[in-house]
Amino acid sequence: MTTSAPVTIRANAISKVYGDFVAVRDLSFEVRKGTVAAFLGPNGAGKSTTMKMLTGYLAPSSGSVELLGKDPGDAEARLELARRLGYLPENGPLYLDMTPRELLEFFGAIRKLDAAVLAKALERVVEQCAIGDVLDKPIGKLSKGYRQRVGMAQALLSDPEVLILDEPTSGLDPLQIREVRGLIRELGQEKTILLSTHILQEVEAVADTVVMIHEGRLVFNGTVAELGAEGSLESRFYALAGAAPAASSTPTPTQAET
């Protein structure tokens, strides 16, 4: 990753308000092309809401989003962006009555992949996500780990330029976590990836940059090395999460750069 690489994901002062509750507050950050960015924050910090806004599923209450230079809030632009985006929503929702093969064929049809392309894509994602053993078993009967991997396969099906993954290692055992992190590192060589997590080891293992939010506000934006510069990642995480309002009102040097 270089700072001269084009910006793939940009949030410009986005907020999301539900009635009196502010889920995301005036959040700005960028993710450059070819970067694996960790979207860090405690549970309930607003990570999933932000990701929903980045994918165009939700519109921000204020501010704007740019994905690959386009506004996902625009109906026609969203269609084009959706073709270039792979998204794994929180908790990996899937149609439990389908088998992984049926599910991938269904999403392939929706993405309008022709038969030959879909067959190759299926082969690729089955290998990448190691779901060959369960390809024809109902998803409802699979373990949480396998379901998460099927969700990853769905996100990778169209070989997208951008991946937005909401807690991709949730529910996986340590061996599976290691495999998925390896896959993310491999994919990160050529794709832009934003993955949410609250696991610090994951940040260290896969990410180039970190965007940390707490109570909907940006509290850190910089590299992994910068996050750990003043002690361990863990102590910094607690400090940022515990003193969020003060931290957000005094941007870190790395925030100022973006």
Place this chain on the structure above:
Amino acid sequence: MGIDFTIIRAIARRELGSYLGNPAGYVFLTLFIAATGAGAFLQAGFFARNLADLALLNKVMPAILMLFVPAVTMNVWAEERRRGTDELLLTMPVRDIEVVLGKYFGALGVFTVGLGFGLAHVAVLSRLGDPDIGLMLSTYLGYWLVGVAFVGVGLLASMFSANATVAFILGALGCAGLVFAGTAPWADGIVGCALVAGLAALIWVTVQGSADGAGYAAVGGGLIALITWLTGTYASFEATFAKLSVDHHFYGFGEGIVRLGDVVYFVGIAVVALYLCTFMLGRRHW
């Protein structure tokens, strides 16, 4: 860019496969055949009339469909929302209208399969007598068109809740409004008040850009309609809403008469319901 029918077909096939791949789907279909069979042949007077027709079933069919169709549609959106798969589907390169139409045709496909099994009643009539094929065709077209309208209403009801039972009750209430309109002046009045209340809420949501306060708008609209009705301010209040009666528009099909106005009525209800479904889906962007 227009609507992509490949996507609609893929979604409809998934819906149909999901329903027909589920044992509960067959239980519902069996119950439907049993209920319509009872409505056709087990009523007093069927054999005494000595006519090979479905006149007795025609009287109860809208009421049967008012319960059967919402049972088919109750899970269409509710399940998606409960499982969170709506987020997955709606972040695909699909338009909201394509998703709505795909779901609609999937549910209509399930209903059509059910009605297809219901053709067994014609076989029974053929065994007992000599039914008029033209009359049978128009009658079944009428049943199907009632389904066309009710599937739309049921689909809309399914959007209001992630709970399938609530979606079923809302769907059955919506269809019941259309079934009971025209049966008695008081029923016309109640249906009118409910529709005005719903319309008031919809206008409120559209103008405000948020659902906050929509309940008050509905109550306000309903109260104004109630006062208008009970005080006789608008003398044709009951007569106006009586025209929404399913029976009124279905009657001709049972007599072998296919009127364009009746077809437009059923298709029109479906179009309005699907428009509202698309509107509701689009609300996530507000």
